[in-house]
Amino acid sequence: MRSARDLGASHGWRLKRGLLDDGREVFAKTGTASEVFASEAAGLLWLGEAIAVPEVVEVGADRLVLSWVRQEPPSPEAAERFGRALAAMHRAGAAGFGAPWPGFIAELPMDNSPAPDWPAFYGSRRVLPFLRMARLPAADVALVERAVERFAEVAGPAEPPARIHGDLWSGNVLWSGGSGVLIDPAAHGGHRETDLAMLQLFGLPYLDRVLGAYREAWPPAEGWLERVPLHQLHPLLVHVVLYGGGYRDALLDAARRVLAL
Structure with a gap:
């Protein structure tokens, strides 16, 4: 990851917004939550077969990295x-x-x-x-x-x-x-x-x-x-x-x- 900005903490893991070497923006959760991260990644991949979800960029023992979602006002x-x-x-x-x-x-x-x-x-x-x-x-x-x-x-x-x-x-x-x-x-x-x-x-x-x-x-x-x-x-x-x-x-x-x- 080329750069990362800390976004605080949630449920025991750190949240970060980062920029990969290839220019993609990502969202990352880091910590010692390998089973939680693996479960979330599996769920995203499964739901993503049928609805819009972030791309799972990487999942490991100490991190889950997802594509950054650019938000807009609801309508x-x-x-x-x-x-x-x-x-x-x-x-x-x-x-x-x-x-x-x-x-x-x-x-x-x-x-x-x-x-x-x-x-x-x-x-x-x-x-x-x-x-x-x-x-x-x-x-x-x-x-x-x-x-x-x-x-x-x-x-x-x-x-x-x-x-x-x-x-x-x-x-x-x-x-x-x-x-x-x-x-x-x-x-x-x-x-x-x-x-x-x-x-x-x-x-x-x-x-x-x-x-x-x-x-x-x-x-x-x-x-x-x-x-x-x-x-x-x-x-x-x-x-x-x-x-x-x-x-x-x-x-x-x-x-x-x-x-x-």
């Missing part, structure tokens, strides 16, 4: 293109629920081993492991566990595994080239409503345009809006684990809404 037109692109990515599908690489969300490990159906995968690979990590009071744990017991009943019509980003909040959507570019995936074969619910958890510019274009390209199953709390249980648990009790009330509200479906 209604870009949001609609992104909605259609997101539907196409989901339609690209997956071999099963899970992924053939170890999963991570931020620095937290996720079990990507396969499960026979999505409710089983979501409960046993996503919600229950993070519930154990969250160190919540026993009454809170019991409430979420009761919600997990209802997953098969309230998950809606069965769908084949979708190719999903897995951590699709607004910070992981960069506006560039007239659409959205996805970064920092926790990619796996999952349920497409998970990505749609994550977008609604923390908002996104012109989200109504994104969702409207998505629905035109590939309408979600009836009742998908009522199932948003179901799909938000895992990201809310992740935030409880990472950031503490500030997300507890939202988590418990989501669990109660699942029980009311």
